[in-house]
Amino acid sequence: MPFTAGTLLRRWVLWVLLVLLVLSMLSTLVWLAGRYEVSQVQSRSERDAADAVGDIRTALTRNVQSLQALQFADRSAVPWSQDAAGLLREHREWVRLEWRDADLNLLAAVDTPFRAPVFARMGRPARQPEIVQACGVARRQSGPGYGASNYVPLNNGLGLEIMDLCLPVITDGQLTGYTVASYSLQEVLVNMVGPQLTRSQEVSFTEADGTRLAMHGTPRRGSRIFTAKQLLDIPGHAMVLRMDSWRAAPDFFPNVLTALVTAMAIALVTVLTMLARDMRRRQRVELDLADALAFRKAMEDSLVTGLRARDSQGRITYVNPAFCEMVGFEAKELMGHGIPAPYWPPEMVDEYGMRQALRLAGNAPPREGVESVFMRKNGERFAVLIFEAPLINATGQQTGWMSAVLDISEQRRVEEVSRASQERLQATARLATVGEMASLLSHELNQPLAAISSYATGSLNLLQDAALEDAQLAESLGSAIQRIGQQAERAGKVIKSVHDFVRRRDQAREAVTPRALLDDVMPLVILQARKLGVRVDVRCALDLPAVLCDRTMVEQVLLNLSRNAMQAMGDDTPHKVLTLSVRPAASNAVSRWLEFTVADVGAGIPEAVAEKLFTPFFTTKAEGMGLGLSLCRTVVEQHGGFLSHRANQPRGTVFSFTLPQS
CATH class of the missing domain: 3.30.450.20 (PAS domain)
Structure with missing residues (x-):
């Protein structure tokens, strides 16, 4: 008889009626005995x-x-x-x-x-x-x-x-x-x-x-x-x-007969209690079993993985709804079916039969599963991945095999779509790299092109100055034209360096002394310093060791930091001083680094601006692009160094970065 809620209710009703009957009999007997004793005491009081x-x-x-x-x-x-x-x-x-x-x-x-x-x-x-x-x-x-x-x-x-x-x-x-x-x-x-x-x-x-x-x-x-x-x-x-x-109240047991009947009733209640406890245990086991069956059924019905059980002769003993939906057959069409299975493709019956014979002989399948091809009821083929494990009964004996079947046809389709999407993403990334290279080129070429424009303007002014002597004029024009050539060459180097940087290739690094790096950028720094009325102070010992770096990119970092420092000192700054210094880093004894610093005496950097200072395209200048500091940090980090800033005393800001010694 299947266990149902109605069965449980009928059992409880019978037990409750029996217990109530026994308790009523016991209570009535004890109450009558007590009443008799009370009446006796009351009668004595009346007398x-x-x-x-x-x-x-x-x-x-x-x-x-x-x-x-x-x-x-x-x-x-x-x-x-x-x-x-x-x-x-x-x-x-x-x-x-x-x-x-x-x-x-x-x-x-x-x-x-x-x-x-x-x-x-x-x-x-x-x-x-x-x-x-x-x-x-x-x-x-x-x-x-x-x-x-x-x-x-x-x-x-x-x-x-x-x-x-x-x-x-x-x-x-x-x-x-x-x-x-x-x-x-x-x-x-x-x-x-x-x-x-x-x-x-x-x-x-x-x-x-x-x-x-x-x-x-x-x-x-x-x-x-x-x-x-x-x-x-x-x-x-x-x-x-x-x-x-x-x-005191009368004795609970006024006489031997009442005590005897009460003891028998208590024994009966004890037996009933033991039977009730046993019944509760049985009911608890039945409920647990029913819950386990319901849980397993709900779990199996909710799975998208097909489950299939076969006995030791290869006959199908169980399939879940997901497996039936996968192959297109109903459970009654598959139950008890042996070899060959109706979902095997005809062209693979021999191969699957041999594999099935090996499995029934006791050979364990690989843990990573086996890929196969099943056939739906309408003849459609689809790829599956099968995981099998021994089916063990309650006594520990193997009675068959349990298989978990995954339909991987959709996975194969998704892999193809993903492969195509990856190719499109790579093409898009190449286009983004081209755009990034163009932005960096436009930013970094501003300085050499501005220098070329300045030297060209100076040459024209020299030609128009009739008061100059011919020799002096020739020497000045030669120097200016030489500078124009140097800056044009420099612009080409910038284009090549930025191109290599965007392509993420290893730049050609060379050993350069710190003094040589400063000497190369000083003409452009002094040129802008004269326009802005800034005094340049260079502090670099001649005996410092050389650094291993991409010379052009490091010079761009020094130029960018120097230009930002001079622009940070506005007209309200009383004594405009730009300090460029090079010294051994604090960790020089261990890692052999040199520290380059660019210090100004401007208004300093507010805390809100400092949080986004190195963010690409963030700028506080009206005509700035917001790529300078981001590029500087990237260049320094590619060399293994670190770019940071701190407040200058008594005012201003100090930017510093480190480069490794050669």
Whole structure:
């Protein structure tokens, strides 16, 4: 039976019903036993309360008899006060005995010797309502009458609940007075209730609304209260006697039978728990298996790689949807199919059959896979890459082969497209190189062409100066024309150097002394310095070693940095000084480098400009192209050096670069 959510639900419902039935039976049994025990305890409390009320009634009756004996005593022999005092010593529950006339006027009174006079603080009015009530009942019934209890405060800050008993005095059939006895309700509980009842319980008098008037007994010692109430109805007054049993809850197992049934029920619950745990484990395994199957199915269905499984005889036992879509056959058409496979091209059946025989013989395929050609159902051929691995069962035995098939026909097409695109990119790169070379040529030819223009203009001026002598004129013109030729030759060298630079070829490097490099660029530097009013300061020792460099390109770096430095010193610079210096680099002892520096005293380079200073086509000049510093850094780095700049002190900027010694 397949595992479904409905099966799981039915199992859980049955188990829940069984567990609920057992728990209900156990709970009902224990509850009934507990209720029985509680009822037994409550019944004992009710009996104790009834016994206490009976004891109080009996004691009150005996007290009435004692008072009647006091009334009929011979007053000629013993005064009333002496007899009353004797009774008070015998009855601690009385706090006062009074003898009143028919109009309730006090004739004599005696207080108990066991405590201070109760009415000493508040007095004893003759017409106290409780006394009037009790005596009225006594007069009507011609017997004892009780008044309602009242609270009497004492001098020590405490108080007593007092109840008055009034007994009429009849002489010769006529009412001649009353005997009034004042009861302390606290002492009534102490002296009239048996100690066996108060040893483990608390007894108290309460009003109808539950207000406690007096209490006596053992303080609370249990966790549960069992309360019993009995009405103490006496002539003229009624009180409630409350009995509180401070006992622990009844035993959980009141008898052996209940304990035995409970133990059996617990054993049954334990067995059910163990069965439920086993069922949960089985369900967990089933769920894990179902999840694994669902996960594998979803994974196989989502793959674009074809999966094919074959048994030890070469029969197809499994194909995924990607493989079916790849070859154009449905799964039912491929399942169980042996050799030759329907997707083998007819012209390759023999070759594939031999390879299949080797595979079934146990020869492992190469890890990098095997390229083959499959045929779709419509006859179309396509290239595939096959990876095969042994198919191992749960016992560790090989039962066949699992193959992963990749359709690489699209990959082959993409490779062809990529090859064509690469050729087009190379052509585009060559065109970009041509543009770069043109930009660099236009930038670097500005200087020699400007020098040629300057010398040509000077020659024309010399020819037009009639004041010069012929010899001096000839010498000046010769020098100027020689300079024009040198700069024209220099322009050709620049074109060749830039051309080699763009083609990324190794330039012809030679050993040149630093002084020779500076001497070659000084005529152009001095020419521009005169126009701008800049003083040139050259600091180069004659004994410095030669450097290995492309002479023309390094001279262009010196010219470019010198020209930028002179242009950086504006008209507001007080003393324009351009300093060119050469010295051994700081790391000369290790790597043998020389450091060339070009320093100005201009306004310096702002931080925002310094971040983009060497970026191609970035310039702060109105007519600049933004390629000078970028070209300078490229030339220096091609020589293995490093071009940098820093602030000059007290003002200006210092550009420095390094070249290796020869």
